[in-house]
Amino acid sequence: MSPFLRLALAVVATGAAMPAYAASDGLVAPLVRWAPVILGGFLFNVLVSILAMTLGTVAGAALGLGLISETRAIRVPSRIVTEFFRNAPWLVLLFYCILLIPFEFRVGGTIIPLPGWVKAVIGLALPVMANVAEIVRGAVQSIPGAQWESAESLGFSRFQTLWMIVLPQCLKRMLPPWMNLYAILTMATPLISIVGVEDGMTLTRAAIASEGRTDLLMPMYGFLLALFFFYCYPIARWTVRLERRFALSA
Amino acid sequence: MMQWLQGPDGLTGLGLSILDDDLDRSAFLWGLWTTVWLSLVCIVLSFAIGIAGAWAQGASSRLGRGVVSAYIQVFRNTPPLVQLYFFFFAVGSLLPSVTDSYGQSVPMVTNVGWAVVSFSLYAGAFNIEIFRAGIEAVPSTTVEAAEALGYSRLGTYRHVVFPLALRISLPALGNNLVNLVKTTTLAYAIAVPELLYVSAQIWSEQLNVRTMMNLLLVVYIALVGLLVLGINRWERALRVPGLGR
Numbered sequence: 001m002s003p004f005l006r007l008a009l010a011v012v013a014t015g016a017a018m019p020a021y022a023a024s025d026g027l028v029a030p031l032v033r034w035a036p037v038i039l040g041g042f043l044f045n046v047l048v049s050i051l052a053m054t055l056g057t058v059a060g061a062a063l064g065l066g067l068i069s070e071t072r073a074i075r076v077p078s079r080i081v082t083e084f085f086r087n088a089p090w091l092v093l094l095f096y097c098i099l100l101i102p103f104e105f106r107v108g109g110t111i112i113p114l115p116g117w118v119k120a121v122i123g124l125a126l127p128v129m130a131n132v133a134e135i136v137r138g139a140v141q142s143i144p145g146a147q148w149e150s151a152e153s154l155g156f157s158r159f160q161t162l163w164m165i166v167l168p169q170c171l172k173r174m175l176p177p178w179m180n181l182y183a184i185l186t187m188a189t190p191l192i193s194i195v196g197v198e199d200g201m202t203l204t205r206a207a208i209a210s211e212g213r214t215d216l217l218m219p220m221y222g223f224l225l226a227l228f229f230f231y232c233y234p235i236a237r238w239t240v241r242l243e244r245r246f247a248l249s250a
Numbered sequence: 251m252m253q254w255l256q257g258p259d260g261l262t263g264l265g266l267s268i269l270d271d272d273l274d275r276s277a278f279l280w281g282l283w284t285t286v287w288l289s290l291v292c293i294v295l296s297f298a299i300g301i302a303g304a305w306a307q308g309a310s311s312r313l314g315r316g317v318v319s320a321y322i323q324v325f326r327n328t329p330p331l332v333q334l335y336f337f338f339f340a341v342g343s344l345l346p347s348v349t350d351s352y353g354q355s356v357p358m359v360t361n362v363g364w365a366v367v368s369f370s371l372y373a374g375a376f377n378i379e380i381f382r383a384g385i386e387a388v389p390s391t392t393v394e395a396a397e398a399l400g401y402s403r404l405g406t407y408r409h410v411v412f413p414l415a416l417r418i419s420l421p422a423l424g425n426n427l428v429n430l431v432k433t434t435t436l437a438y439a440i441a442v443p444e445l446l447y448v449s450a451q452i453w454s455e456q457l458n459v460r461t462m463m464n465l466l467l468v469v470y471i472a473l474v475g476l477l478v479l480g481i482n483r484w485e486r487a488l489r490v491p492g493l494g495r
Binding site: 084087088089090091092093095096099100183186187188189190191193194201205208214217218220221222224225228229232233236 | 332336431435474
């Protein structure tokens, strides 16, 4: 269990220690009792999503530049990697990383442990990487070719053109699809509960199990759904707004 | 034939127990079939939801429009896995159980049933948005011309707007259907014996995790590739010259 979750559990351990005889205290009281635990778990999901997005964006930017490379030996492998990770199901990639990455690495004399949640972050970052690569490629190709030609005639090298002229314009175009991808990633994070990483989903199910009441299923799962909704919905609205604004100015 | 494929030592050395072992092979093929079946049923249902929802969104009833857009926002902005659990555990617990032909008490909707309901509703929410964008792209003059010719609202939708909108929506629709096929792996979580689930059973018995994992990835990519191929062909077959691009 991550220290983060342990903290979340400890905070409410006192309040949640007596569920056995509190079986008839309505629907609201158990929900209030468990809300901090579930919220803590949900924040862990958010943390995982931020880490996976960061990792996936860095790797995906590099892969995306590989996709638009003029060298065939870089472009073709980049295309294969992108298509592979874009088309493979997220859950299968997660299983792949969880089961096949070793639980520790030995570099020289030091042992670097790789807990499950780190492997889960890597597993989620892989499809993010492939999607970011496509976003980068799409944005670069949406810049008129004439700009490349004018930059070339002004004596810019290919790298300079990309770095100083094309990419700065791309950032604006990449932002909405990138945010969209982040929302998709956040909604994929509960998958890590399937491969045994404790997250908001795991804690919600644990809370339900410890209360042992079927009438709590709906409110508890509903609460978790609501948490995700109130996190992802504003992102979606904002994405739509940005898309509209950039569409007008372009 | 299998004897020849296996060679003197069998293929077990490769860890491909689905070639050597009859039980594993039939389980794997059954899982593959379940995945394909689940994908096809959900594609058809989500398609129907998309068509009906997009039509309701264009309706004059404010209540209808509100309900549809609330549905879209809720299903688009919550995790599909939590939706699946919500349906399977929470909604499922509210439904009465029925007695099957063996006299046993079974839930009214099975885990496969809930997977179909959940994935169809999830993909359907996206399909509505996709079809709506396609409908908005149909020139208003075309709609007006249809009205002038005496088409009713439903008639205009059925014979004029939808056929055009479908062609415009196909690329986005294809993307969503690919996502749907990938989403069917989530059924693993409620023990639907689809490809991922049976593969996990095989690798935990045969301890051939690496081989099964690689095989699984290849099979899924092949499935998605087939779907993409099919959609591309459909797109070409339906193409109207001068429309869209």
